[in-house]
Amino acid sequence: xxxxxxxxxxxxxxxxxxxxxxxxxxxxxxxxxxxxxxxxxxxxxxxxxxxxxxxxxxxxxxxxxxxxxxxxxxxxxxxxxxxxxxxxxxxxxxxxxxxxxxxxxxxxxxxxxxxxxxxxxxxxxxxxxxxxxxxxxxxxxxxxxxxxxxxxxxxxxxxxxxxxxxxxxxxxxxxxxxxxxxxxxxxxxxxxxxxxxxxxxxxxxxx
Amino acid sequence: xxxxxxxxxxxxxxxxxxxxxxxxxxxxxxxxxxxxxxxxxxxxxxxxxxxxxxxxxxxxxxxxxxxxxxxxxxxxxxxxxxxxxxxxxxxxxxxxxxxxxxxxxxxxxxxxxxxxxxxxxxxxxxxxxxxxxxxxxxxxxxxxxxxxxxxxxxxxxxxxxxxxxxxxxxxxxxxxxxxxxxxxxxxxxxxxxxxxxxxxxxxxxxxxxxxxxxxxxxxxxxxxxxxxxxxxxxxxxxxxxxxxxxxxxxxxxxxxxxxxxxxxxxxxxxxxxxxxxxxxxxxxxxxxxxxxxxxxxxxxxxxxxxxxx
Numbered sequence: 001x002x003x004x005x006x007x008x009x010x011x012x013x014x015x016x017x018x019x020x021x022x023x024x025x026x027x028x029x030x031x032x033x034x035x036x037x038x039x040x041x042x043x044x045x046x047x048x049x050x051x052x053x054x055x056x057x058x059x060x061x062x063x064x065x066x067x068x069x070x071x072x073x074x075x076x077x078x079x080x081x082x083x084x085x086x087x088x089x090x091x092x093x094x095x096x097x098x099x100x101x102x103x104x105x106x107x108x109x110x111x112x113x114x115x116x117x118x119x120x121x122x123x124x125x126x127x128x129x130x131x132x133x134x135x136x137x138x139x140x141x142x143x144x145x146x147x148x149x150x151x152x153x154x155x156x157x158x159x160x161x162x163x164x165x166x167x168x169x170x171x172x173x174x175x176x177x178x179x180x181x182x183x184x185x186x187x188x189x190x191x192x193x194x195x196x197x198x199x200x201x202x203x204x205x206x207x
Numbered sequence: 208x209x210x211x212x213x214x215x216x217x218x219x220x221x222x223x224x225x226x227x228x229x230x231x232x233x234x235x236x237x238x239x240x241x242x243x244x245x246x247x248x249x250x251x252x253x254x255x256x257x258x259x260x261x262x263x264x265x266x267x268x269x270x271x272x273x274x275x276x277x278x279x280x281x282x283x284x285x286x287x288x289x290x291x292x293x294x295x296x297x298x299x300x301x302x303x304x305x306x307x308x309x310x311x312x313x314x315x316x317x318x319x320x321x322x323x324x325x326x327x328x329x330x331x332x333x334x335x336x337x338x339x340x341x342x343x344x345x346x347x348x349x350x351x352x353x354x355x356x357x358x359x360x361x362x363x364x365x366x367x368x369x370x371x372x373x374x375x376x377x378x379x380x381x382x383x384x385x386x387x388x389x390x391x392x393x394x395x396x397x398x399x400x401x402x403x404x405x406x407x408x409x410x411x412x413x414x415x416x417x418x419x420x421x422x423x424x425x426x427x428x429x430x431x432x433x434x435x436x437x438x439x440x441x442x443x444x445x446x447x448x449x450x451x452x453x454x455x456x457x458x459x460x461x462x463x464x465x466x467x468x469x470x471x472x473x474x475x476x477x478x479x480x481x482x483x484x485x486x487x488x489x490x491x492x493x494x495x496x497x498x499x500x501x502x503x504x505x506x507x508x509x510x511x512x513x514x515x516x
Contacts, residue, residue: 022225025270027399030325032332033392040385049388050344056329058494063321071495096502099495116228116235123235123263130252132259134226134239141226141235178506182498185480187345189494191450192484194326198443 001042001086007154009038009086013078014150017105018142020074021064031055031073038078042085051084051095052077054183057190058099061197069106069113075149076102079157087161090176092183093168097160104156108148116141208244208281208415215243216277217411223270231265237273238262244281248288258284261298268309269316271403274410275424276309282418304419308426315431323438324399330445332395337449339387342456450481 013034020029027033032052039048055076062070080098083089089097119137168176208216219240226235241262249255268276283301290297336344406429413428421427454477487497 021227022222024221025224026403027325027328027396030329030392030395032329033396036389036392040389045385045388049391052392053329053333053344058498060326060329061493062495063317063325065317065321099498113228116226117230119226120228120230120234120263124260127256127259127263130256132238132242132245132255134235134242137235138222138225138239172506172510174506174509175502177509178502178504181505181509182501184345185476185483185501186494186498187453188450188477188480189484189487189497191446191453192481193488193494194330194442194446195450195481196485196488197326198439198446 001082006082006086006157009041009078009082010150010153010157011146013038013074013153014146014148016078017072017074017149018145020072022142022145029074031059031077034074034077035081038081039085042081044081044085047084047091048077048081051080051091051098054095054186054190055080055098055102057193058186059102060190061193069109071099071102072105072149073102075105075153079153079160082153082157083161083164087157087165089161089164090168090179092179093164093176095183095186096179097164101152101156101160105149105152108152112144112148115144208278208411212243212247213411216240216281217274217408219243220270220273220277220407220411223273231263232267233270233273234263234265237266237277240273240277241280241284244277245284248281248284254288257298261302264302266306266309268313269320271320271406272312272316272410273309274407275312275414275426275428276305278411278414279308279417279419279424280305280414282415286418301419304424308414308424311423311426315426315435319431319435319438320403323435323442324402327438327442327445328395328399330442330449331398332391333449334445335391335394336388337452339390341388341391345453450477453477 016029016034018024019026030052032049035052035055036045036049039045039051042048055073059071059073059076062068064070076098079101080094083094083097084091087094119140123134123137219242220236222239223233223236225239227233228235238259242259245255245258245262249258262280266276280301283304287297287301333344409428414424417424417428483497483501484494487494
Protein backbone atom coordinates (compact mmCIF):
# COMPACT_ATOMS: atom_id res chain seq x y z
CA UNK A 1 0.00 0.00 0.00
CA UNK A 2 1.48 3.35 -1.06
CA UNK A 3 1.71 6.36 1.24
CA UNK A 4 -1.02 8.14 -0.69
CA UNK A 5 -3.34 5.18 -0.47
CA UNK A 6 -2.75 5.02 3.28
CA UNK A 7 -3.29 8.77 3.55
CA UNK A 8 -6.59 8.49 1.69
CA UNK A 9 -7.79 5.74 4.04
CA UNK A 10 -6.68 7.76 7.09
CA UNK A 11 -8.52 10.89 5.92
CA UNK A 12 -11.63 8.79 5.22
CA UNK A 13 -11.43 7.24 8.67
CA UNK A 14 -10.81 10.68 10.19
CA UNK A 15 -14.02 11.95 8.60
CA UNK A 16 -15.93 8.86 9.68
CA UNK A 17 -14.67 9.34 13.24
CA UNK A 18 -16.85 12.47 13.43
CA UNK A 19 -19.85 10.22 13.18
CA UNK A 20 -18.66 8.27 16.20
CA UNK A 21 -19.43 11.03 18.64
CA UNK A 22 -19.84 14.47 17.14
CA UNK A 23 -22.11 14.21 14.15
CA UNK A 24 -25.10 11.97 13.74
CA UNK A 25 -24.06 8.89 15.66
CA UNK A 26 -25.76 6.60 13.18
CA UNK A 27 -23.26 3.86 14.16
CA UNK A 28 -21.58 3.92 10.75
CA UNK A 29 -18.36 4.19 12.71
CA UNK A 30 -18.93 1.10 14.83
CA UNK A 31 -16.10 -1.42 14.43
CA UNK A 32 -18.26 -4.12 12.83
CA UNK A 33 -19.20 -1.71 10.02
CA UNK A 34 -15.77 -0.10 9.61
CA UNK A 35 -13.98 -3.47 9.65
CA UNK A 36 -16.24 -4.83 6.91
CA UNK A 37 -16.03 -1.61 4.88
CA UNK A 38 -12.24 -1.26 4.97
CA UNK A 39 -11.98 -5.01 4.44
CA UNK A 40 -14.14 -4.73 1.34
CA UNK A 41 -12.06 -1.84 -0.01
CA UNK A 42 -8.75 -3.60 0.63
CA UNK A 43 -9.87 -6.99 -0.63
CA UNK A 44 -9.85 -8.60 2.85
CA UNK A 45 -13.56 -8.59 3.52
CA UNK A 46 -13.81 -11.74 5.62
CA UNK A 47 -10.89 -10.88 7.92
CA UNK A 48 -11.96 -7.24 8.09
CA UNK A 49 -15.52 -8.14 9.07
CA UNK A 50 -14.25 -10.63 11.64
CA UNK A 51 -11.81 -8.16 13.10
CA UNK A 52 -14.55 -5.53 13.38
CA UNK A 53 -16.87 -7.88 15.21
CA UNK A 54 -14.08 -9.17 17.49
CA UNK A 55 -13.15 -5.60 18.40
CA UNK A 56 -16.72 -4.56 18.99
CA UNK A 57 -17.35 -7.55 21.24
CA UNK A 58 -14.23 -6.68 23.19
CA UNK A 59 -15.16 -3.00 23.57
CA UNK A 60 -18.89 -3.46 24.22
CA UNK A 61 -18.53 -3.06 27.96
CA UNK A 62 -17.05 0.43 27.56
CA UNK A 63 -19.84 2.82 26.62
CA UNK A 64 -19.55 6.61 26.19
CA UNK A 65 -21.77 7.39 29.16
CA UNK A 66 -21.32 10.76 30.86
CA UNK A 67 -17.75 11.90 30.45
CA UNK A 68 -16.33 8.40 29.88
CA UNK A 69 -14.16 8.18 26.79
CA UNK A 70 -14.08 4.59 25.57
CA UNK A 71 -11.38 3.36 23.17
CA UNK A 72 -12.16 4.31 19.60
CA UNK A 73 -13.58 1.27 17.85
CA UNK A 74 -13.33 3.06 14.53
CA UNK A 75 -9.61 3.79 14.89
CA UNK A 76 -8.99 0.24 16.12
CA UNK A 77 -10.97 -1.46 13.34
CA UNK A 78 -9.64 0.81 10.59
CA UNK A 79 -6.04 0.52 11.74
CA UNK A 80 -6.35 -3.23 12.31
CA UNK A 81 -7.57 -3.97 8.81
CA UNK A 82 -5.04 -1.59 7.24
CA UNK A 83 -2.22 -3.21 9.23
CA UNK A 84 -3.35 -6.58 7.95
CA UNK A 85 -4.12 -5.66 4.37
CA UNK A 86 -1.57 -2.91 3.82
CA UNK A 87 1.38 -3.97 5.96
CA UNK A 88 0.82 -7.72 5.72
CA UNK A 89 0.65 -8.30 9.48
CA UNK A 90 -0.93 -11.47 10.81
CA UNK A 91 -4.51 -11.12 12.02
CA UNK A 92 -3.70 -11.60 15.70
CA UNK A 93 -0.78 -9.18 15.67
CA UNK A 94 -2.82 -6.55 13.80
CA UNK A 95 -5.64 -7.11 16.28
CA UNK A 96 -3.41 -6.48 19.32
CA UNK A 97 -1.88 -3.35 17.80
CA UNK A 98 -5.27 -2.03 16.71
CA UNK A 99 -6.46 -2.13 20.32
CA UNK A 100 -3.44 -0.05 21.34
CA UNK A 101 -4.25 2.53 18.67
CA UNK A 102 -7.91 2.60 19.75
CA UNK A 103 -6.84 3.45 23.29
CA UNK A 104 -4.28 5.97 22.04
CA UNK A 105 -7.04 7.88 20.26
CA UNK A 106 -9.22 7.95 23.38
CA UNK A 107 -6.26 9.56 25.21
CA UNK A 108 -6.02 12.13 22.45
CA UNK A 109 -9.66 13.03 23.12
CA UNK A 110 -8.72 14.54 26.49
CA UNK A 111 -6.70 17.50 25.13
CA UNK A 112 -9.26 17.99 22.35
CA UNK A 113 -12.12 18.28 24.83
CA UNK A 114 -10.06 20.47 27.13
CA UNK A 115 -9.28 22.72 24.20
CA UNK A 116 -13.02 23.12 23.60
CA UNK A 117 -13.47 24.13 27.27
CA UNK A 118 -11.60 27.31 26.48
CA UNK A 119 -14.03 28.16 23.68
CA UNK A 120 -16.91 28.69 26.13
CA UNK A 121 -15.61 32.06 27.30
CA UNK A 122 -15.16 33.25 23.73
CA UNK A 123 -18.66 32.08 22.76
CA UNK A 124 -20.10 33.92 25.79
CA UNK A 125 -18.22 37.08 24.85
CA UNK A 126 -19.44 36.84 21.26
CA UNK A 127 -23.02 36.32 22.50
CA UNK A 128 -22.71 39.48 24.61
CA UNK A 129 -21.91 41.33 21.41
CA UNK A 130 -25.04 39.84 19.87
CA UNK A 131 -23.26 37.18 17.78
CA UNK A 132 -25.28 34.01 18.17
CA UNK A 133 -24.04 32.09 15.15
CA UNK A 134 -22.26 28.93 16.30
CA UNK A 135 -21.50 27.33 12.92
CA UNK A 136 -17.88 28.50 12.98
CA UNK A 137 -17.20 26.83 16.34
CA UNK A 138 -18.85 23.64 15.20
CA UNK A 139 -16.83 23.53 11.98
CA UNK A 140 -13.67 24.20 13.99
CA UNK A 141 -14.48 21.32 16.35
CA UNK A 142 -15.18 18.92 13.47
CA UNK A 143 -12.03 19.89 11.58
CA UNK A 144 -9.80 19.55 14.64
CA UNK A 145 -11.25 16.14 15.43
CA UNK A 146 -10.78 14.87 11.88
CA UNK A 147 -7.25 16.23 11.76
CA UNK A 148 -6.32 14.61 15.07
CA UNK A 149 -7.69 11.23 14.01
CA UNK A 150 -6.04 11.38 10.59
CA UNK A 151 -2.65 12.36 12.03
CA UNK A 152 -2.81 9.64 14.68
CA UNK A 153 -3.61 6.99 12.09
CA UNK A 154 -1.07 8.28 9.61
CA UNK A 155 1.68 8.24 12.22
CA UNK A 156 0.48 5.23 14.20
CA UNK A 157 -0.06 2.71 11.40
CA UNK A 158 3.50 2.78 9.97
CA UNK A 159 5.02 2.65 13.48
CA UNK A 160 2.72 -0.21 14.50
CA UNK A 161 3.41 -2.03 11.23
CA UNK A 162 7.19 -1.81 11.73
CA UNK A 163 7.01 -2.87 15.38
CA UNK A 164 4.51 -5.64 14.63
CA UNK A 165 6.51 -7.07 11.75
CA UNK A 166 9.70 -7.01 13.79
CA UNK A 167 8.08 -8.70 16.78
CA UNK A 168 6.36 -11.33 14.66
CA UNK A 169 9.50 -12.23 12.72
CA UNK A 170 12.12 -11.84 15.45
CA UNK A 171 10.24 -12.29 18.71
CA UNK A 172 10.02 -15.61 20.53
CA UNK A 173 7.52 -18.13 19.17
CA UNK A 174 5.66 -18.09 22.48
CA UNK A 175 4.69 -14.47 21.89
CA UNK A 176 3.18 -15.37 18.52
CA UNK A 177 1.31 -18.27 20.07
CA UNK A 178 0.10 -16.08 22.92
CA UNK A 179 -1.18 -13.42 20.51
CA UNK A 180 -3.03 -16.01 18.43
CA UNK A 181 -4.50 -17.62 21.52
CA UNK A 182 -5.59 -14.34 23.14
CA UNK A 183 -7.12 -13.14 19.87
CA UNK A 184 -9.11 -16.33 19.45
CA UNK A 185 -10.64 -15.86 22.91
CA UNK A 186 -11.95 -12.37 22.02
CA UNK A 187 -15.33 -13.41 20.53
CA UNK A 188 -15.95 -15.85 23.36
CA UNK A 189 -15.06 -13.28 25.98
CA UNK A 190 -17.42 -10.79 24.35
CA UNK A 191 -20.32 -13.19 23.95
CA UNK A 192 -19.96 -14.51 27.49
CA UNK A 193 -19.80 -10.96 28.84
CA UNK A 194 -23.13 -10.23 27.12
CA UNK A 195 -24.64 -13.31 28.69
CA UNK A 196 -23.62 -12.29 32.20
CA UNK A 197 -24.53 -8.67 31.64
CA UNK A 198 -28.14 -9.36 30.71
CA UNK A 199 -28.82 -12.27 33.03
CA UNK A 200 -29.17 -10.30 36.29
CA UNK A 201 -31.27 -7.72 34.50
CA UNK A 202 -33.79 -10.42 33.69
CA UNK A 203 -33.86 -11.93 37.14
CA UNK A 204 -34.17 -8.54 38.81
CA UNK A 205 -36.92 -7.63 36.35
CA UNK A 206 -35.70 -4.08 36.11
CA UNK A 207 -34.12 -1.59 33.74
CA UNK B 208 -43.76 24.37 15.85
CA UNK B 209 -44.25 24.07 12.11
CA UNK B 210 -42.88 21.16 10.07
CA UNK B 211 -40.06 23.23 8.56
CA UNK B 212 -38.80 24.38 11.93
CA UNK B 213 -39.10 20.86 13.34
CA UNK B 214 -36.99 19.50 10.46
CA UNK B 215 -34.39 22.22 11.01
CA UNK B 216 -34.09 21.50 14.72
CA UNK B 217 -34.02 17.75 14.02
CA UNK B 218 -31.15 18.09 11.53
CA UNK B 219 -29.22 20.47 13.78
CA UNK B 220 -29.65 18.10 16.73
CA UNK B 221 -27.40 15.66 14.86
CA UNK B 222 -24.53 17.98 15.85
CA UNK B 223 -25.48 18.05 19.53
CA UNK B 224 -22.11 16.68 20.62
CA UNK B 225 -19.95 18.46 18.04
CA UNK B 226 -18.36 20.76 20.63
CA UNK B 227 -18.62 18.44 23.65
CA UNK B 228 -16.39 19.78 26.41
CA UNK B 229 -15.81 18.91 30.05
CA UNK B 230 -16.89 22.31 31.32
CA UNK B 231 -20.39 22.61 29.84
CA UNK B 232 -20.69 19.37 27.85
CA UNK B 233 -23.33 19.68 25.07
CA UNK B 234 -24.00 23.39 25.55
CA UNK B 235 -22.84 24.55 22.11
CA UNK B 236 -24.63 21.74 20.27
CA UNK B 237 -27.85 22.38 22.18
CA UNK B 238 -27.78 26.12 21.56
CA UNK B 239 -27.01 25.47 17.88
CA UNK B 240 -30.00 23.13 17.59
CA UNK B 241 -32.49 25.36 19.39
CA UNK B 242 -31.33 28.56 17.64
CA UNK B 243 -33.84 28.46 14.72
CA UNK B 244 -36.70 28.25 17.26
CA UNK B 245 -35.23 31.08 19.36
CA UNK B 246 -34.82 33.29 16.30
CA UNK B 247 -38.47 32.75 15.44
CA UNK B 248 -39.75 33.23 18.98
CA UNK B 249 -37.55 36.23 19.87
CA UNK B 250 -37.14 38.38 16.74
CA UNK B 251 -35.80 41.35 18.77
CA UNK B 252 -31.96 41.08 19.00
CA UNK B 253 -31.69 41.95 22.72
CA UNK B 254 -34.31 39.36 23.68
CA UNK B 255 -32.71 36.77 21.40
CA UNK B 256 -29.37 37.47 23.09
CA UNK B 257 -30.88 36.77 26.52
CA UNK B 258 -32.61 33.60 25.32
CA UNK B 259 -29.39 32.40 23.67
CA UNK B 260 -27.48 32.96 26.93
CA UNK B 261 -29.99 30.69 28.70
CA UNK B 262 -29.14 27.81 26.38
CA UNK B 263 -25.39 28.17 26.11
CA UNK B 264 -25.18 27.07 29.76
CA UNK B 265 -24.13 23.56 30.70
CA UNK B 266 -26.30 20.63 29.63
CA UNK B 267 -25.82 16.92 29.13
CA UNK B 268 -28.18 14.25 27.93
CA UNK B 269 -28.11 11.13 25.81
CA UNK B 270 -27.88 12.37 22.20
CA UNK B 271 -30.80 10.29 20.90
CA UNK B 272 -33.04 11.60 23.70
CA UNK B 273 -32.17 15.25 23.08
CA UNK B 274 -35.27 15.69 20.89
CA UNK B 275 -37.47 15.59 23.99
CA UNK B 276 -35.45 18.35 25.68
CA UNK B 277 -35.31 20.45 22.50
CA UNK B 278 -39.06 20.17 21.85
CA UNK B 279 -39.90 20.95 25.45
CA UNK B 280 -37.54 23.92 25.60
CA UNK B 281 -38.90 25.36 22.35
CA UNK B 282 -42.43 25.20 23.71
CA UNK B 283 -41.42 26.74 27.06
CA UNK B 284 -39.67 29.60 25.25
CA UNK B 285 -42.79 30.12 23.13
CA UNK B 286 -44.96 30.24 26.24
CA UNK B 287 -42.54 32.65 27.88
CA UNK B 288 -42.67 34.99 24.89
CA UNK B 289 -46.44 35.07 24.92
CA UNK B 290 -46.91 35.30 28.69
CA UNK B 291 -46.90 38.26 31.02
CA UNK B 292 -44.69 36.38 33.50
CA UNK B 293 -41.53 38.10 34.71
CA UNK B 294 -38.85 36.91 32.27
CA UNK B 295 -36.10 36.39 34.87
CA UNK B 296 -38.09 33.97 37.05
CA UNK B 297 -39.49 32.07 34.09
CA UNK B 298 -36.06 31.79 32.51
CA UNK B 299 -34.76 30.14 35.68
CA UNK B 300 -37.66 27.70 35.55
CA UNK B 301 -36.79 26.74 31.95
CA UNK B 302 -33.18 26.10 32.98
CA UNK B 303 -34.13 23.92 35.94
CA UNK B 304 -36.75 21.99 34.02
CA UNK B 305 -34.41 21.43 31.09
CA UNK B 306 -31.62 20.08 33.27
CA UNK B 307 -33.91 17.78 35.27
CA UNK B 308 -35.55 16.28 32.20
CA UNK B 309 -32.19 15.98 30.42
CA UNK B 310 -30.70 13.98 33.30
CA UNK B 311 -33.68 11.64 33.54
CA UNK B 312 -33.66 11.07 29.78
CA UNK B 313 -29.90 10.51 29.82
CA UNK B 314 -30.31 7.66 32.28
CA UNK B 315 -32.97 6.02 30.11
CA UNK B 316 -31.09 6.64 26.85
CA UNK B 317 -27.77 5.35 28.18
CA UNK B 318 -29.43 2.20 29.39
CA UNK B 319 -31.46 1.62 26.23
CA UNK B 320 -29.04 2.66 23.47
CA UNK B 321 -25.52 2.20 24.84
CA UNK B 322 -26.47 -0.60 27.22
CA UNK B 323 -28.81 -2.69 25.11
CA UNK B 324 -29.29 -1.56 21.50
CA UNK B 325 -25.60 -1.53 20.66
CA UNK B 326 -24.97 -5.12 21.81
CA UNK B 327 -28.32 -6.26 20.45
CA UNK B 328 -27.68 -4.91 16.96
CA UNK B 329 -24.19 -6.46 16.99
CA UNK B 330 -25.83 -9.76 17.83
CA UNK B 331 -28.25 -9.20 14.95
CA UNK B 332 -25.23 -8.74 12.64
CA UNK B 333 -23.70 -12.01 13.77
CA UNK B 334 -27.06 -13.82 13.59
CA UNK B 335 -27.42 -12.68 9.98
CA UNK B 336 -23.97 -14.14 9.29
CA UNK B 337 -24.95 -17.32 11.00
CA UNK B 338 -28.16 -17.78 9.05
CA UNK B 339 -26.47 -16.90 5.78
CA UNK B 340 -23.95 -19.70 6.33
CA UNK B 341 -21.00 -17.86 7.88
CA UNK B 342 -20.70 -20.28 10.81
CA UNK B 343 -16.97 -19.84 11.21
CA UNK B 344 -17.04 -16.21 12.23
CA UNK B 345 -15.28 -16.98 15.53
CA UNK B 346 -12.34 -18.50 13.66
CA UNK B 347 -9.23 -16.51 12.86
CA UNK B 348 -8.86 -18.21 9.51
CA UNK B 349 -10.79 -20.85 7.66
CA UNK B 350 -9.68 -24.46 7.68
CA UNK B 351 -7.02 -25.26 10.23
CA UNK B 352 -7.61 -24.81 13.89
CA UNK B 353 -6.31 -21.66 15.44
CA UNK B 354 -6.87 -20.80 19.06
CA UNK B 355 -10.02 -21.68 20.91
CA UNK B 356 -12.13 -23.05 18.14
CA UNK B 357 -11.41 -26.42 16.64
CA UNK B 358 -10.81 -27.64 13.13
CA UNK B 359 -14.00 -26.87 11.33
CA UNK B 360 -12.82 -27.93 7.90
CA UNK B 361 -15.51 -30.57 7.97
CA UNK B 362 -18.05 -28.42 9.70
CA UNK B 363 -20.17 -27.28 6.75
CA UNK B 364 -20.28 -30.85 5.59
CA UNK B 365 -21.50 -31.91 9.02
CA UNK B 366 -24.01 -29.11 9.30
CA UNK B 367 -25.43 -29.39 5.82
CA UNK B 368 -24.92 -33.08 5.27
CA UNK B 369 -26.02 -34.42 8.63
CA UNK B 370 -27.93 -31.81 10.53
CA UNK B 371 -29.47 -29.59 7.92
CA UNK B 372 -29.87 -31.88 4.95
CA UNK B 373 -29.60 -29.67 1.94
CA UNK B 374 -31.43 -31.55 -0.77
CA UNK B 375 -29.38 -34.61 0.06
CA UNK B 376 -26.20 -32.87 -1.11
CA UNK B 377 -23.39 -32.02 1.29
CA UNK B 378 -22.36 -28.38 0.96
CA UNK B 379 -18.68 -28.07 0.11
CA UNK B 380 -18.51 -25.33 2.76
CA UNK B 381 -17.21 -22.33 0.91
CA UNK B 382 -17.50 -19.04 2.74
CA UNK B 383 -20.65 -17.10 1.92
CA UNK B 384 -20.47 -14.42 -0.73
CA UNK B 385 -19.36 -10.92 0.15
CA UNK B 386 -22.93 -9.65 0.15
CA UNK B 387 -23.85 -12.14 2.86
CA UNK B 388 -20.93 -10.93 4.96
CA UNK B 389 -21.83 -7.29 4.39
CA UNK B 390 -25.48 -8.05 5.13
CA UNK B 391 -24.63 -8.65 8.81
CA UNK B 392 -23.34 -5.16 9.67
CA UNK B 393 -25.96 -3.56 7.39
CA UNK B 394 -28.76 -5.39 9.22
CA UNK B 395 -27.34 -4.17 12.54
CA UNK B 396 -27.21 -0.60 11.22
CA UNK B 397 -30.80 -0.69 9.99
CA UNK B 398 -32.12 -2.13 13.25
CA UNK B 399 -30.24 0.43 15.34
CA UNK B 400 -31.17 3.46 13.27
CA UNK B 401 -34.82 2.47 12.92
CA UNK B 402 -35.22 2.90 16.67
CA UNK B 403 -32.80 5.76 17.28
CA UNK B 404 -34.16 7.94 14.46
CA UNK B 405 -37.73 7.25 15.53
CA UNK B 406 -36.93 8.25 19.12
CA UNK B 407 -35.13 11.41 17.94
CA UNK B 408 -38.02 12.49 15.72
CA UNK B 409 -40.81 11.50 18.10
CA UNK B 410 -38.95 13.14 20.97
CA UNK B 411 -39.24 16.55 19.36
CA UNK B 412 -43.04 16.30 19.03
CA UNK B 413 -43.53 14.68 22.45
CA UNK B 414 -41.35 17.25 24.19
CA UNK B 415 -43.11 20.10 22.41
CA UNK B 416 -46.55 18.68 23.27
CA UNK B 417 -45.59 18.49 26.94
CA UNK B 418 -43.90 21.88 27.00
CA UNK B 419 -42.77 21.66 30.61
CA UNK B 420 -46.28 21.29 31.99
CA UNK B 421 -45.61 17.90 33.57
CA UNK B 422 -42.66 16.70 35.67
CA UNK B 423 -42.32 13.56 33.53
CA UNK B 424 -42.15 15.67 30.38
CA UNK B 425 -41.75 13.38 27.40
CA UNK B 426 -40.88 10.42 29.59
CA UNK B 427 -44.40 9.06 29.34
CA UNK B 428 -44.39 9.28 25.53
CA UNK B 429 -42.85 5.80 25.26
CA UNK B 430 -43.12 2.84 27.61
CA UNK B 431 -39.39 2.87 28.31
CA UNK B 432 -39.44 0.16 30.93
CA UNK B 433 -41.22 -2.26 28.64
CA UNK B 434 -38.92 -1.41 25.73
CA UNK B 435 -35.77 -1.86 27.83
CA UNK B 436 -37.02 -5.09 29.35
CA UNK B 437 -38.03 -6.57 25.99
CA UNK B 438 -34.80 -5.60 24.23
CA UNK B 439 -32.75 -6.82 27.22
CA UNK B 440 -34.46 -10.19 26.94
CA UNK B 441 -33.75 -10.34 23.20
CA UNK B 442 -30.11 -9.50 23.89
CA UNK B 443 -29.83 -12.26 26.44
CA UNK B 444 -31.57 -14.82 24.20
CA UNK B 445 -29.31 -13.93 21.26
CA UNK B 446 -26.21 -14.24 23.47
CA UNK B 447 -27.32 -17.68 24.64
CA UNK B 448 -27.99 -18.77 21.06
CA UNK B 449 -24.69 -17.47 19.74
CA UNK B 450 -22.63 -18.99 22.54
CA UNK B 451 -24.38 -22.34 22.38
CA UNK B 452 -24.40 -22.57 18.60
CA UNK B 453 -20.78 -21.48 18.24
CA UNK B 454 -19.77 -24.11 20.77
CA UNK B 455 -21.93 -26.69 19.02
CA UNK B 456 -20.30 -26.13 15.65
CA UNK B 457 -16.84 -26.28 17.21
CA UNK B 458 -17.47 -29.40 19.22
CA UNK B 459 -19.53 -31.44 16.81
CA UNK B 460 -16.71 -32.33 14.40
CA UNK B 461 -14.63 -33.65 17.33
CA UNK B 462 -16.96 -36.61 17.63
CA UNK B 463 -15.93 -37.55 14.13
CA UNK B 464 -12.22 -37.07 14.82
CA UNK B 465 -11.90 -39.27 17.91
CA UNK B 466 -10.88 -38.26 21.40
CA UNK B 467 -7.34 -36.99 21.91
CA UNK B 468 -5.56 -34.61 24.28
CA UNK B 469 -5.84 -31.87 21.68
CA UNK B 470 -9.55 -32.40 21.15
CA UNK B 471 -10.16 -32.39 24.92
CA UNK B 472 -8.26 -29.10 25.17
CA UNK B 473 -10.38 -27.65 22.42
CA UNK B 474 -13.54 -28.89 24.07
CA UNK B 475 -12.58 -27.34 27.39
CA UNK B 476 -11.34 -24.00 26.11
CA UNK B 477 -14.63 -22.16 25.37
CA UNK B 478 -16.16 -23.00 28.78
CA UNK B 479 -12.93 -21.84 30.42
CA UNK B 480 -13.09 -18.55 28.55
CA UNK B 481 -16.74 -18.14 29.60
CA UNK B 482 -15.61 -18.73 33.18
CA UNK B 483 -12.89 -16.14 32.73
CA UNK B 484 -15.46 -13.64 31.41
CA UNK B 485 -17.57 -14.25 34.50
CA UNK B 486 -14.57 -13.72 36.80
CA UNK B 487 -13.55 -10.57 34.91
CA UNK B 488 -17.04 -9.15 35.27
CA UNK B 489 -17.16 -9.98 38.96
CA UNK B 490 -13.81 -8.30 39.50
CA UNK B 491 -14.96 -5.19 37.63
CA UNK B 492 -12.44 -5.36 34.80
CA UNK B 493 -13.18 -4.88 31.12
CA UNK B 494 -13.01 -7.47 28.34
CA UNK B 495 -10.11 -5.60 26.81
CA UNK B 496 -8.21 -5.88 30.11
CA UNK B 497 -8.89 -9.64 30.17
CA UNK B 498 -7.64 -9.96 26.59
CA UNK B 499 -4.51 -7.94 27.39
CA UNK B 500 -3.79 -10.03 30.50
CA UNK B 501 -4.16 -13.24 28.50
CA UNK B 502 -1.23 -12.34 26.22
CA UNK B 503 1.57 -12.43 28.84
CA UNK B 504 -0.13 -15.19 30.83
CA UNK B 505 -0.43 -17.51 27.86
CA UNK B 506 3.09 -16.60 26.68
CA UNK B 507 4.42 -17.74 30.06
CA UNK B 508 2.29 -20.88 29.81
CA UNK B 509 3.63 -21.70 26.33
CA UNK B 510 7.14 -20.97 27.55
CA UNK B 511 6.67 -23.49 30.36
CA UNK B 512 5.06 -26.03 28.06
CA UNK B 513 7.97 -25.60 25.68
CA UNK B 514 5.82 -25.27 22.58
CA UNK B 515 3.37 -23.02 20.86
CA UNK B 516 -0.35 -23.37 20.63
